[in-house]
Amino acid sequence: MEVKVVKRVLDVNEKMADQNRKMFAEKGIFVLNVMSSPGAGKSTTLEKTLAILKPDLNCAVIVGDICTSHDADRLARTGAPVVQVNTDEFGGDCHLAAHVIEKAAEDLDLDAVDLLIVENIGNLVCPAEFDIGEDARAVVLSVTEGEDKPVKYPLMFRECDVALLNKIDLLPYLNYDIDKARNYIHQVHPDMPIFDISAQTGEGLDSWIGWLKGVVEKKKSA
Amino acid sequence: MEVKVVKRVLDVNEKMADQNRKMFAEKGIFVLNVMSSPGAGKSTTLEKTLAILKPDLNCAVIVGDICTSHDADRLARTGAPVVQVNTDEFGGDCHLAAHVIEKAAEDLDLDAVDLLIVENIGNLVCPAEFDIGEDARAVVLSVTEGEDKPVKYPLMFRECDVALLNKIDLLPYLNYDIDKARNYIHQVHPDMPIFDISAQTGEGLDSWIGWLKGVVEKKKSA
Numbered sequence: 001m002e003v004k005v006v007k008r009v010l011d012v013n014e015k016m017a018d019q020n021r022k023m024f025a026e027k028g029i030f031v032l033n034v035m036s037s038p039g040a041g042k043s044t045t046l047e048k049t050l051a052i053l054k055p056d057l058n059c060a061v062i063v064g065d066i067c068t069s070h071d072a073d074r075l076a077r078t079g080a081p082v083v084q085v086n087t088d089e090f091g092g093d094c095h096l097a098a099h100v101i102e103k104a105a106e107d108l109d110l111d112a113v114d115l116l117i118v119e120n121i122g123n124l125v126c127p128a129e130f131d132i133g134e135d136a137r138a139v140v141l142s143v144t145e146g147e148d149k150p151v152k153y154p155l156m157f158r159e160c161d162v163a164l165l166n167k168i169d170l171l172p173y174l175n176y177d178i179d180k181a182r183n184y185i186h187q188v189h190p191d192m193p194i195f196d197i198s199a200q201t202g203e204g205l206d207s208w209i210g211w212l213k214g215v216v217e218k219k220k221s222a
Numbered sequence: 223m224e225v226k227v228v229k230r231v232l233d234v235n236e237k238m239a240d241q242n243r244k245m246f247a248e249k250g251i252f253v254l255n256v257m258s259s260p261g262a263g264k265s266t267t268l269e270k271t272l273a274i275l276k277p278d279l280n281c282a283v284i285v286g287d288i289c290t291s292h293d294a295d296r297l298a299r300t301g302a303p304v305v306q307v308n309t310d311e312f313g314g315d316c317h318l319a320a321h322v323i324e325k326a327a328e329d330l331d332l333d334a335v336d337l338l339i340v341e342n343i344g345n346l347v348c349p350a351e352f353d354i355g356e357d358a359r360a361v362v363l364s365v366t367e368g369e370d371k372p373v374k375y376p377l378m379f380r381e382c383d384v385a386l387l388n389k390i391d392l393l394p395y396l397n398y399d400i401d402k403a404r405n406y407i408h409q410v411h412p413d414m415p416i417f418d419i420s421a422q423t424g425e426g427l428d429s430w431i432g433w434l435k436g437v438v439e440k441k442k443s444a
Contacts, residue, residue: 038259038346038375039367066347068374092377094316094347122374123347124260125288125316144366144389145261152290152344153260155314167366173395175422200397 016098020133036140038122044199050078095127147181169198238320242355258362260344266421272300317349369403391420
């Protein structure tokens with residue numbers, strides 16, 4: 001029973017996601033869905049990413065949180081238009097669904113956007129099940145979370161196009177085997193691009209942003 | 223529609239949780255539900271907790287993971303009976319539900335258990351919504367996750383009886399204001415007991431275990 005209902009919810013979501021995808025394509029907007037555990041560093045990564053991208057791309061952000069506008073406030077300081085979604089209005093949802101993105105996008109001037117970044121709810125499980133009409137998905141994994149999250153939460157790593165291993169500035173103080181983490185990622189998603197970064201210090205961000213610019217360019221010229 | 227169905231699922235869960243609670247009470251078992259983000263340190267905290275409790279209390283553990291038996295393998299090394307639940311069999315569920323606990327408990331010799339610890343799925347959202355028939359709930363929050371998780375995920379902190387601020391050995395390397403974190407916790411849950419711990423180094427574990435023994439004793443003598 002529960003499973004059937006969940007399937008129906010996901011079917012409805014899939015249709016809405018297709019509508020979003022069509023709408024974004026018509027406007028020439030690339031949509032990136034960024035997901036992670038709570039506190040893995042999505043907001044700091046996006047703050048830095050937006051600052052570097054700004055001269056080249058018109059970016060906008062939709063930020064999902066159950067409560068508070070902390071992240072939206074931080075990202076708005078980059079100068080990019082930011083829409084905050086609090087899923088508390090939607091029953092405290094643990095993910096962003098396609099209809100929520102459609103509604104949030106109404107508050108943006110889509111004609112002035114090249115890249116729309118969606119910062120999803122901090123949750124390594126449920127957001128991976130919900131297509132929002134994005135072009136690419138990124139997962140941020142903090143090295144403080146241990147090496148084995150990719151095999152414990154495989155759907156997220158299977159569904160995402162790129163992984164960011166964040167907080168590498170803390171590696172000297174952790175008992176963390178980064179090769180083991182990479183192997184686990186590639187066990188569930190062979191050849192997945194992985195970027196080692198420290199959003200705090202800025203280390204490694206150039207390679208990640210190079211990748212991101214590449215996929216946006218590729219879609220534009222397609 | 224979705225909200226109605228979710229309500230029905232939660233109502234059914236509540237009934238099953240009450241049955242679990244009755245069953246555990248008849249056996250004189252105290253049940254602790256431990257929740258956190260992925261990688262906050264639940265397993266390491268429980269490894270150390272079980273080792274310290276062993277001479278005084280007969281402990282058993284039910285470990286929830288979507289995939290893998292990594293955590294169960296680690297906890298089994300403490301000598302406590304451990305049952306692994308992989309929610310992949312239940313559709314990749316993002317939480318442990320009451321019927322899952324009932325089924326897992328069948329694999330334990332409940333007459334030989336004083337304290338049953340449930341290590342929930344790593345998720346700061348959904349597990350808080352599902353009563354499993356427990357006596358107490360603990361949330362583990364790693365200081366690497368930032369200070370504001372309690373206000374961003376308030377249900378978890380409202381529903382739990384105790385908070386463990388873990389990985390304090392990393393504080394010298396973080397830009398983290400522990401008083402701010404404590405204030406955020408008390409903003410959503412006034413007077414909530416908070417223990418600063420490092421499961422890695424063992425710092426602070428005695429106070430936490432003192433609290434845990436206290437609540438178990440209190441229930442026994444009630």
